[in-house]
Structure formats: structure tokens, C-alpha cells
Amino acid sequence: MLDIAFIRQNPDLVQAAVTNKRQELSVSDLLAVDKERREGIASIDAKRARKNQLAALVPKASKEERPALIEEAKAVRTELEALEPKMTELQKRFDDMMLRVPSLPRPEVPIGKGEEDNVELRKVGTPRTFSFTPKDHVDLVTGLGLANWDGPRKFAGGRSYALTGMGAILEMAVTRLAIDMLVERGLTPVIPPVIVRERALVGTGFFPLGREEAYAIPADDLYLVGTSEVALVSLHADDILDPASLPIRYCGMSPCFRREAGASGKDTKGLYRVHQFTKVEQVVFCVPDEEVAEKEHYTLLGNAEAILAKLEIPYRVAIACTGEIGLGQTRKHEVESWMPGRNAYAETHSCSTLGDFQARRSNIRFRKEDGTLAFPFTLNNTAIASPRILIPLLENHQNEDGSVTLPKALVPYMNGVEVLRPKA
Template identity: 55%
Template sequence: MMNLELIRTNPDAVKRAAAAKRVSVDIDELIELDQKSRRATEHLDGLRHTLKTVSRQVGAGGEGREQAKALGDEIRVAELEQRNHRGRLDTLLSQVPNILAPEVPEGDDDSDNLEIRRWGTPRSFDFPKRDHLELMLDLGMVNLDGPRQFAGARSYALTGPGAMLELAVLRYAMDTVVAKGFTPVIPPVIVREQALFGTGFFPGSREETYQLPADDLYLVGTSEVGLVAMHSDSILSEEQLPIRYAGWSPCFRREAGSAGRDSRGLYRVHQFTKVEQVVICHNDPVVSEREHYGLLGNAEAILQGLDLPHRVALACSGETGLGQYRKHEVETWMPSRDSYSETHSCSTMLDFQGRRSRIRYRSGKDKIFAHTLNNTAVASPRILVAIVENYQNADGTVTVPEVLRPYMYGLEVISK
């Protein structure tokens, strides 16, 4: 949720952010509703004060019963008016995007992202390269036909060395960030609506979210939801900050509107597993910027440990989500696509989630909304696409990256 005081005092900045993010929200109507709501509150407070005065006179044996009754009726009308204004105001507020960092470039989609740096050199093959799906099917690493009969399109089962490789890369990522001071967490993945609203996924991403209507619950698309929601409606001590979590969870996305897009293989699927980094820190842009680049560095370190060529790009305004102030995307080289493709996303939210989730900390006598950040440590099976394709051999085998071999019981090459 955006700070209403910021919208009141600097509406043009909020309008610019909405336009840059391609978000349609009427800021002028919001400001007008805010004024009406405040006037209605003042009027209601005045009526209640008058009623209190009149009621004391009635209680003391004085006259005024009819006036008190009339005031009570007027108060009920004023309360309804206030609720209506506040309800519409809250609806509009939930649609207002966060402001953007000054360095974020203007643009519509990922083609307008600003490349920051590259690491590693894409491999040149002296044999006909194969895509990950062909390799994994041939090596018994994945089963598609069985799962798609009972679970539908984009379903899959990792089998044998495919399952072991996923567990290996997830554990490697978890060990990497835990060594940097992050606390491992396996949070709930079935949550109430408020958790998704509080983290900014609702109302905008409902069509992407699987619902369990009988229980009024939802499946999350990232453990960020549970990690942030663990501290909703809480007041932290300043000494607790920063809180750094590494969440391990299955994730679910409907991929609504993506029919036919990246439908081959394991790049875009409905169920995946992720290690997600989340930070809750002081409400200080300098602090959260430092945390942002720390998270980004962790993701890059994991890819460098895997010896996977990748690039880092600053997301343009049109690629920056509702609650994001700054976002970097990390794209890993995938030979079959002959391109870098997104595998990680690193975001600073400022106090957007802190306000929506009501996460505060004490600083002296003040209670301050916390800043939050998030970044993928690793997501599978998408990372498997990059590993299998970059480490394939001419004979159809796949070399196991050296850092993953301890997690694969020393296995060096996946073969038939």
C-alpha cells in the first residue's frame, strides 16, 4: 500500500510512476475521495461530540431526548457515508503502484531493460546441440506422458537423476545463502487472501493464482508470501532487523494467458520448486539498497559457482511490478533458445508490503513500517534447463557441475 501522505503531497510523482508502469488508476479521484473521507470523519466526530454533550444533559434530567434521537439518526447516515468513501478509497489505494527508483529506465517490456553486466562466455559446441527436453527424456531424468494424463498440460515428473539434480541444486543454493547468514524456512504454501494482498499479489494477480474455494485459501507462487506474512500485524524490535530468510517451497502458477508460450519442455510450468531470499529491514533507502545488491550478489554467486554464463539487467518501468521500487533480472544462457533467459528476479519494495501487511518496528517512541526485499536464490526446473543444456556432451550424457557432485553422491556424469 502506498503512503497516503505521499499521494497527497506529491501526486505528480505517483501519477508518473503509474504511467511508467502502465498501471491505470485515477489518482485525482483518489485524492478527491480522501478529502471527502476526511471531511466525513470530521463531520462524524463533531456529531458524536455533540451527542455526548446532549446525552449528559439528558442523563442529568435535562431536556434533549428528541435532539439526541435525531443526532443518533444523523450519525448513522454519516457513518454509512464515511464507510462508502473509505471503501472506495481503499479500493483505489490497493491499485496504486509504488514509485520508481530514479535509475529505472522507461520502457514497455524486457527488450527495454538496461543490461548492467555479463559473466562467462556462452559455450560453442563442436557437435549438434540438443535441447534439455530431448536430453532429459533420453537419460530418464523426466517423465511427461504419465503426469500429463492425470495432471494436464505443463505437468511433469522429475525421475531418477533428474530428481536428484533438482534436489542437489536447491540444496546448493540453500547452503550458499545460509552460509551468508540467512535463516532457512519451509513456510506454508496454502494461504489466506490477506497474505496475498499484503504482499501485493492481490488484487492484480488473481488470474495467476490457484484457489481452493471450499476453504477460501490459495496456493502461493513464491514463498515470499509466507515469509513476509509471518510478520504481518506485528511490531518488531529494532534489534531484530534485518531479518533475512531463505524459503524453500513448492510454488504454483496458473500461467493464465500463456497458452502456446514456452510450452515445450520445462521452462514454463504450473508447479516448480524455489529457494527464495526475503529481507525485512529498516525503513531507510540506503539500507534497503545495500540489502538489494547483497541479494543480487548471492544469486550471481550461485550461478558463478555453477559456471553458468549469465547477464544482469535493470528492469524497465513496464517490467517493474506494482509494489516494486527497483528490480533486477538475472538471465542465464540457454543454448537451445540461443539467448539469455530469466532465471532470477531481485526486487526492492520499500515499505509497500510493510504497509499492506502492517509490519512495523519500534524506533524510540515511533512505530515505523519496515522495508522488504526479495530475490530468487534458485528456481527449478527452469535452472535445470540451463544446467543440462550447457553441460551436455557429444555422446548424449550430461556432466554434473562440480559444486553439485557432493549432493549427487559423487556422480560426475549422468548417462543411460
């Protein structure tokens, strides 16, 4: 969501953002509705003013004058009752359109349509050359007994799995490693609710466009979140933050639920694309200053890179093009980890700045030094998402006999286990 005043003044900029982000919205239609809405407000307000005026006159009027006043007041009310539903309808149309207005991409974001237009910025670490044919993670996981594939698919459906034995410990280890690193860097750990009201999803920008991606609980009118970002941002919905509290930096850990609608047939095997996973997510609220936000953005990106470095996983960083960034994002970097089983880099982290997009929708404000209210900026980035991260972790550190030598940093979190060995 953007400021309607900004949209009025810069319709071309906004329409360009719509086009570049491959969204669908006519800014001129939006402005037409806005104009009609404002005219409606003016005429309704005038009638309400008259209504209030008459209501004040009635008790002061003499017995003789009173019936005429009440009669006029009734007439005004009838007129209002005719106008108000139209106004409500108009306002709803306006609100719906406003929810589809994208934020403006930052100048450094390349204009493009799809993944192929993302721009690689750097590669860090060198993919290992194997003296044997490396196994993919499905074979490794199966050989090491880290997951049960078949059981869950029978009772929970496709894209489900159960981490078992050291597989379960491994997920706890990588998430705990990530949390410890982030706490060390000053983020506040949070375990938030994952069952939320619609307003949290609208407020963070996942709804209405991403409605199909969320699991719904219709009996209670609730939804399962696809990321703890939804809860961490909503934590401050309707708040007026103390400027001294900014920046607020959280790291949330939660299960994440995604229907993966529209991905049918894609990545159906293994741990890459699943309906339920665990993610440690970083979320920041900061003052609405592009320089400050940029600094926070690269700090979050750096945190994710530091975690990958600890796990000794080669990766590359790319800046996503306009066609690949979401409605609210003004800038997004993707971190892709090297997955030998794919012989390719694949996305494991996503770092975004959203400007005041989420703050506007969630009504999160802070009081500036001069006493006026302003919307803060929000940012977020994956710290670690498991089990997807287990793919590069296992594949990069595998040995010829199917065992996996764990990176040193992980050993303390694995009760001292240094090597995962295949079942006999």
C-alpha cells in the same frame, strides 16, 4: 501502497509512476475521493461527539429532562445511521484505489515500456561453443530419464511434469546447494505455509491486480502462493519488530503455484513455464534507508550470482525498465541464464526492492530509537527455482553422447554421481 500524505503532496510524481509503470489509476480521482472521505469523517466525528455527549448526560439528568435528551440522541443516531453506510462505501472506494497506487521507481530505473527497454549491465561467463549440435533440455531430460512428461499431462493437465529418478535427486541437489550457501551467508532457512489467506496476497502486493495468477481454494477461502515471498513477508504481518533484529534475512523453500493465465500457448513445452515448481527465495526486512536497502539488494543479487557461478552457468544481469517492474517494486534486476537450446539468455532470477510498499500493506512496523514507529523496507530475490534452472544446467553441461557432466559443486549433493548418462 504509499502514504496518503505523500500522495497529496506529490500527485504529479505519483501519477508519473503510474504512467511509467503502465498501470491505470487517476491520482486526481483518488485525491477527490480522499477529500470527500475526509470531509465525511469530520462531519461524522462531530455527530459522534454529540452522541457521546448526550449519552453521558442521560444518567445525570433529572426525570423531567431525560426524555428530551433521549429523543435528541435517537435523532442523532438516525442521522449517523444514514451517514455511516455512505462513509463505509467511500472508505472502501478509497482503500481499493490505494491498493492500486504504485511505489515510485528509483532514479536508476530506466523508463521504458517492455522487455526491450531493460538495460543489460553485464555478462558473466562465456556461453560455450559446441563442437556438435547441442540438444535442448527436453531431449536431454527425455534421454536421461529425468522426467515423465506424458503421465502427468493426462491426470494433471498441461504444463505439468514429474521429475523422476536422478531428475528428482537433481532438484533436491540444486535447492540444497542454494540453501547451504545462503545459510553460510547468514540467512535463516524457512519452510513456510503455501496455502494462505487473501490478506497475505494483498499484503505482499500480489492482489488485487494479480488475482488471476493464483490458484484459489474456494471451499476454504484460501489460495496457493506463487512464491514463498508471500509467506516470508507475512510472517511478520502486524508485528512491531525490534530494531535490533533488523535486518531480518530469510531464505524460504517451497513449492510455488502459478496459473500462468495469459500465457497460453507460450513456452508450453518442457520445464520452462510450469504450474508447479520449487523455489528457494531470499527475503530481507531492513530499515527504511535507501542506502541500506541498496546494499541489501546487491547482496541478494550477489548471492544469486554466486549460486550460478557454483553451477557454472553463464548469465547476464539486466536492470528492468519501469514498464517491466511490478506495482510495488522500486527497482528490479533480472538474472538471465544462458540456455543453449534457445540460443538465448532467459530469466531464472528476479531481484527486487519494494521500499515500504509491502510493510505498509502488511502492517509490519518497527520501533525506532526515538520510540516512534516506522515501516521497514522489504526486498527479495530468487536463489534458485527448479525445474527452470535445470534447463541451463543440463544444456550447458551436456556432452555429444547426450550425457551431462555435473558441475563439481553439485557432486556431493548427488551422492557422488559426476555424470548423468542416457538410459541404455
